[in-house]
Structure formats: structure tokens, C-alpha cells
Amino acid sequence: MAIKGRTVLRIAIAVIAASYLGYQYLHRADKPATAASAASPIAPPVETKEPSQPARIWRRGSLTFKSCELGRPGSGATTQAWCTTFDVPENRDDPHSRRIGLRLAIARSDAQVPASDMAVLLSGGPGEAATESWVLEAGAFADVRKHRDVVLLDQRGTGGSNPLSCENAEKNAEKDADDSALTLDLNKLRKAVATCLDEVREKADPRFYTTTIAAQDLEDVRKALGSPQFDLIGVSYGTRMAQQYLKHYPDSVRSVVLDSVVPNQVIFGEDFAINLDNALKKDFASCMAVAACKQHFGDSMQTLYQLRDALRANPHNVSFRDPETYETVVRPLTEYSLASVVRMFAYQPETAALLPLSINAAAHGDVGPLLGQAKLLSGDLSGDMNSGMSMSVICSEDADLLQPRPQDQNTILSNHLMDAIKAQCDVWPHGTRPADFHAPLKSDKPILMLSGEFDPVTPPEYGAQILPGLTNGRQLVFKGQGHSLLPRGCMPQLLGKYIDKPDPKQLDASCLDKLGDTPAFIDFNGASP
Secondary structure (H helix, E strand, C coil): CECCHHHHHHHHHHHHCCCHHHHHHHHHCCCCCCHHHHCCCCCCCCCCECCCCCCCEEEECCEEEEEEEEEECCEEEEEEEEEEEEEEECCCCCCCCCEEEEEEEEECCCCCCCCCCEEEEECCCCCCCHHHHHHHHHHHHCCHHHCCCEEEECCCCCCCCCCCCCHHHHHHHHHCCCCCCCECCHHHHHHHHHHHHHHHCCCCCHHHCCHHHHHHHHHHHHHHCCCCCEEEEEECHHHHHHHHHHHHCHHHEEEEEEECCCCCCCCCCCCHHHHHHHHHHHHHHHHHCCHHHHHHHCCHHHHHHHHHHHHHHCCEEEEEECCCCCCEEEEEECHHHHHHHHHHHHCCHHHHCCHHHHHHHHHCCCCHHHHHHHHHHHHHHHHHCCHHHHHHHHHHHCHHHCCCCHHHCCCCCCCHHHHHHHHHHHHCCCCCCCCCCCCCCCECCCEEEEEECCCCCCCHHHHHHHHHHECCEEEEEECCCCCCCCCCCCHHHHHHHHHHCCCHHHCCCHHHHHCCCCCCEEECCEECC
16 A cells, blocks of 8 residues: 555655755754644745835846745744846746746845845755745844845745646645555655646746756846855755856855755765664764663664564554644554654754654654654645755756665665655656766865764765865864754854855854754653753
């Protein structure tokens, strides 16, 4: 039997997405992560809109902006900005092809006379929209905005830029849902992707939504803004976008920050399985180092493997209280769904701290803490991720290069991710990529890289792979942290200082030494006193 189509598509995207979940949890948790807070219902979607007062006009370069409010699905928060639409050809090799409008916003500086260069937020996923990310990222840019405007361009296929979303396909799949399903059925996944593709083709050709083409869009935007130099600030997948833009337009770039970096030479998804296992082992070693945690849970990695093996032999339905409706629901629990949920938890230290407790509870028959939070995560994901754009990027740039990895068979994630990517890309159209797309980055630009010690998807080793090609680069490793690091500790202040004076080797980052491990919960009241 198979997981229902909508869930198949969501889980597959959830497993593939590199940045979204960590980002989501980090910023949502302006409050501490507790069992109670984790179970809070999500807010209804909020659309980006013009403010209630008459829009004001502002010009920059050849573009005219109107005052606007930026929102974010699943959040009631909004923030002020200046918005316009920037038209580009969908097929850049055919100027007569369909025109698409890109949502462009500027978060203006607090300075009366801002610096001539502009900061640019490049969001993760792939599939996130910069204007939606900004609602939660803005705090990390407070010092940057003291002197600089910030450019927010929804990459084509995301947000307000002709999004390759599959809303109707998901709704139709939900009508045919089979909640008694137990295993990931790749044929079911291919069918769901085909339904999504039918919907997307009504307004887009998915072959033209790649990183390389999006970099051309960004360069055209820069010229339209009056040709300022850019300070690129990429997060996760956004770091790939930053590297590709820097490779093709080096004179357009003043400085670069790569948060949770993905090297050009990495094949997206190739080593996610081993990266997750390595991060989990570090997380659980922190628990074992605390007497109370060790006494309560023992070796959580061993418990997780045992739970995985039991589900591999006997996948079954389980019941738990839905954290949104508070009704008792029955859902399938398989080794695949277990791996997906654990990976979601591992993105951030606040949720990773819940893993020993949640895994121990699941091993003793109480799956509520694990699957309840997963329900929230997958629900949030469907609102923010442009799944079609994500597939356009991965199927064009990485999927054909993925090789079988029998050595990952016994990891928690096993080969499920690779199987899911290949199944998706069996159906989704492939664009083209330059021959040197995966060549290592070589640059003399100032480049600051941020890596989380416990990052389950872009570990510190990724940053180390980039350093040899940089003559003015530096990597900062955040102790005890996971994925997406810009708002952590004193990093917002460091970001402002670095953009003001982009000298990575002279930047005093000693304030980051205050960061450390997040103690694991020993019960739902928190960590050991």
C-alpha cells in the first residue's frame, strides 16, 4: 500500500529541502522550544499586500516602487517594504517567449543617504521566496540596514514570481487519500508529480527555472537598480545561487556571506544520509555526556536504529493526538516516515534537544511527541515551499549525477532520498546547466562562511571544501548549532560589521564563543537542572 499522494509529495520535498525547516523553526521560536509550544496551532496564511493607506512612490534606477507590506504563509507577521514587478522573458534564448513578472522588494536603509552598494538576501530551499523569508529574517539584518538597502527578489518559480506550485494537484490527491497506506510507493510519487506538472504547465515551462537562469534575472535587476555592487547573503540553497552569480558576474559583487554553505561541487542529495547520521551521533553524544540524560535514555542512536529495524520489519498504523485539531488520528509509521521526521527535528538544536525523549517515547509505544510535531512541520512546509521550482532546480542540476550509494543502506535515511529524487525527476522536465556548473568556486572576493557544528545537511566539511579556492575567505563554525545561522547569538551584529568592512580575516568573531550545546530534554518540562 502507498502513502496518500499529497503526503508523498510533501514528504519527498521535505526530505529534499535543505534549508527550510531549520529556518522555520529558528525564526518561529522567538519563544523557547517546549513540548507545549511545539504543539501550538499554526496561523492562517497571510498574503503579501499593499498597506491600507494610499501607496507612496519611490524610484531607484529605472524602477518605480510602491510602499507595501510583506507577509508570510502561516504567520500573521508583516513588515514594510517597497515593491514592484520586474518583467523578464521565461526563455532567455527567445526574447519573444512568454513574459513572467518577478516580485522585487527593497527593505530600505535607516540612513538618509545609504551606501551605494546593496545587500541581497538569497533564500534557501530550493523553493523559498525572499519576500516571504524576509518577514522572519529582517531582525538579522538590522545592523546591515543602518547603512544599506536590502534587495529581496523572489527567484523565478517562487513566491510572487510565477510560482511553480501544485495546490490543485495536492487538493485532488487528498481526495483520493488512502490513510491505511504504509510504505513509500515510488509509482504513487511519480503519479503525484505528473499531476503537479499538468498544473504547472498551464502557466510555465519548468525547464527555464534553474539557478543559472535565475542568476541572469538577478543581474538584470541589478542593472535596472542603477548598477550598484551587491553584497550577497545566501542561506543554504541560496549559497549555491550566490556562488553561481559570483562566478558569472564577479564585477557585480562587493562581498559574500554563505550561511550553511553548499559547495558547487556537491551533488545535491548525494550525502544527505551520512550527514544526517553524523549529526545525530553528535547530538546524542551530548545527551550521553549528561548523567541524567544518559540515565533516562541510554544510547539514543542505538534506540533509533532498533526502532528503525522494527519498523522495517513491521510497518504499521499508529494513533496520536493531532496537535492542530486535538482529535485522535491514525497514521502509518514506517522506516521512511521515521527517517523524515527525525531529519526535520535535527535541523535546529531546539528541536534536536527533543529527539532523545521523543525517540524513547516512540520506542515504548507513544508516538505522539514525534508524529505530532511532524504533522506541524509538514503542514507548514506545504505553505512555504514551491515544490515545482525545487524540482526544476534539482532535476536540472543534480539528479542525473546521483550515483547509487550502497554504503548508505544502513543509515537512518538509507537511500530513500535518492530514490525519491530519481522518481520525481523521471517525470519532471530537465533544463540545462553549464558544463562548469559544479566546478569549485575560485574567487578573490571577501567571502565569510557560516557552518553549524551539528548541521545535518550542510556540515562544516562543506565549508572546508570551498576554502582552498578562496584567497580572501574565512569559515566560522558555530558550536552546538544546526542549520541556518544568521540570527544566532551575536551574528546579526557581526553581519553588520562585516558588510560595513568586508575583511573576513580581520573580523572579531569571539562573541560567537558564547554559543554551545542545547541540553536535551529529559522530560517535557525541559533539560536536567
